[in-house]
Amino acid sequence: MKNLEQLVLDGVRDVLGTSASRIALHEPEFGATEAALVQDCLDSTFVSTVGEYVERFEGMLAAYTGAKHAVAVVNGTAALQVALELAGVQPGDEVLVPTLSFVATANAVAHCRAVPHFVDSDFDSMGMGPGVLGEHLATIAERTPQGIRNRRTGRRLAAIVPMHAFGHPVDMAALLAVAERYGLPVIEDAAESLGSTYHGRHMGTFGVMGTLSFNGNKIVTTGGGGAILTNCAELALRAKHVTTTAKRAHRWEFFHDEVAWNYRLPNLNAALGCAQMERLPDFVERKRALAKRYQAAFADQPRVHFVAEPARCRSNYWLNTVRLDAVDVTVRDRVLATLNDAGYQSRPVWTLLHELPMFAESPRAPLPVATRLAASLINLPSSAKLANSRI
Numbered sequence: 001m002k003n004l005e006q007l008v009l010d011g012v013r014d015v016l017g018t019s020a021s022r023i024a025l026h027e028p029e030f031g032a033t034e035a036a037l038v039q040d041c042l043d044s045t046f047v048s049t050v051g052e053y054v055e056r057f058e059g060m061l062a063a064y065t066g067a068k069h070a071v072a073v074v075n076g077t078a079a080l081q082v083a084l085e086l087a088g089v090q091p092g093d094e095v096l097v098p099t100l101s102f103v104a105t106a107n108a109v110a111h112c113r114a115v116p117h118f119v120d121s122d123f124d125s126m127g128m129g130p131g132v133l134g135e136h137l138a139t140i141a142e143r144t145p146q147g148i149r150n151r152r153t154g155r156r157l158a159a160i161v162p163m164h165a166f167g168h169p170v171d172m173a174a175l176l177a178v179a180e181r182y183g184l185p186v187i188e189d190a191a192e193s194l195g196s197t198y199h200g201r202h203m204g205t206f207g208v209m210g211t212l213s214f215n216g217n218k219i220v221t222t223g224g225g226g227a228i229l230t231n232c233a234e235l236a237l238r239a240k241h242v243t244t245t246a247k248r249a250h251r252w253e254f255f256h257d258e259v260a261w262n263y264r265l266p267n268l269n270a271a272l273g274c275a276q277m278e279r280l281p282d283f284v285e286r287k288r289a290l291a292k293r294y295q296a297a298f299a300d301q302p303r304v305h306f307v308a309e310p311a312r313c314r315s316n317y318w319l320n321t322v323r324l325d326a327v328d329v330t331v332r333d334r335v336l337a338t339l340n341d342a343g344y345q346s347r348p349v350w351t352l353l354h355e356l357p358m359f360a361e362s363p364r365a366p367l368p369v370a371t372r373l374a375a376s377l378i379n380l381p382s383s384a385k386l387a388n389s390r391i
C-alpha cells in the first residue's frame with residue numbers, strides 16, 4: 001500500500017502537473033484593466049482620500065453581492081472591528097467566534113476591548129457549528145434585563161460572528177435560528193467568501209452586517225482593503241462616517257462631530273479593486289473548475305477526503321482543502337513536508353485561536369471538532385490560473 005504522503009502528492013501532481021518553479025498556495029492575477037485603472041488614478045493625482053474609484057468600487061461590491069450598501073475600508077480586520085462596534089459590542093462584552101479562523105476574527109473583537117468566546121466547528125463546513133453553538137448557549141446563557149449573560153463569567157454576550165472557512169458557507173438558516181432564540185446580532189466574517197452563496201444568496205448579506213477582505217491572498221485584491229456590507233441605510237451611513245474621521249461634509253470647513261477612525265480605503269487601492277471586480281465571475285468559475293479536478297483526483301481515496309461545498313451552497317473555493325483520515329499532526333506534517341518539498345505550497349489550517357497566547361484565558365465551548373480538523377486539514381494550491389493547467 002502506498003504511504004499517505006505519496007498518495008496526496010500523486011493526487012496533487014495529477015491535477016497540477018509538474019513545474020520547474022514552486023506553485024504558490026494562492027496568487028493574485030492582474031491584467032490590462034488593472035494597469036489602466038491604476039494609471040488613470042495616478043494621472044488624476046487623486047490617489048488618496050478623494051476620488052471616484054472608492055464609490056465605484058462600493059457600487060460594484062453591492063451589485064455583485066446583492067447587499068444594499070457596501071462601505072470600503074482599509075482592511076478586513078478594521079471592517080470587522082467597526083461592524084462589531086456598530087452592532088453594539090461594548091468593552092467587557094463577549095463575542096462568539098469560531099476557534100477555527102484567521103486571527104483577525106478574534107483580534108477585531110479584542111480591538112473593541114471585548115473578549116472572544118470560542119465556538120466549535122461543524123465537521124463538514126469547517127465553520128461555526130449551529131448545533132454545538134445552540135447546545136453551548138443552552139448551557140451558559142442566562143437572560144437578564146441587560147441582555148444575555150454568560151453565567152460562568154458574568155459578562156454580556158453581545159454578538160455571534162460566523163466565518164465561512166475557505167469559502168464554504170456556514171449553515172446560515174440554522175445559525176440565524178439560534179441567534180434569534182437569544183436575540184443576538186450576527187455579523188458575518190465573509191473575508192474568504194466573496195463569490196460564495198448559501199441557498200442562492202451571497203455570503204455577508206445574512207447578518208445585520210458582513211465584512212470582506214481584499215488582502216493580497218484573497219479572491220480579489222486591492223493590495224490591502226476591506227468592506228462592510230449591510231442592507232441597513234442607517235448603519236451604512238454610520239459606517240462611512242466613523243471610518244472617515246466623522247467629518248461633516250462641507251466645501252472648506254473641517255468639523256468632526258465625534259472621535260472616529262481614519263479607516264478609509266485609498267482611491268488608488270479602490271481603482272485596483274474595480275478592475276479586479278470585473279474579473280471576479282471568471283475567477284470564481286476557474287476556481288470552481290480547479291476544485292472539481294481536485295475532487296475527482298481524490299474521489300477514490302478512502303484516506304484523503306476532498307472538502308466539497310455544503311448542499312445548496314456554491315463555494316468560491318478560495319482555498320482547496322483535503323481532510324486526512326488520520327487525525328495526527330505528525331502524519332499531517334509529513335504530508336505537508338512532502339508537498340512543499342515537491343514545490344506545491346501547502347499548509348495546515350491556522351493554529352486554533354484558543355491556543356494563541358493572547359487568547360489563552362478566553363472562554364470557550366468544548367472544541368473537539370475544530371481540534372480534530374486542525375490536525376487533519378491541508379490547504380492545497382488554489383490560484384485561479386491553475387484551473388486549466390497541467391503546467
Ligand SMILES: *Cc1c(COP(=O)(O)O)cnc(C)c1O
Binds near residue numbers: 075076191214
Ligand atoms: C483575511 C481575513 C480577514 C481580514 O484580514 P485583513 O488582512 O485585515 O484584510 C478576516 N478574517 C478572515 C477569516 C480572513 O481570512
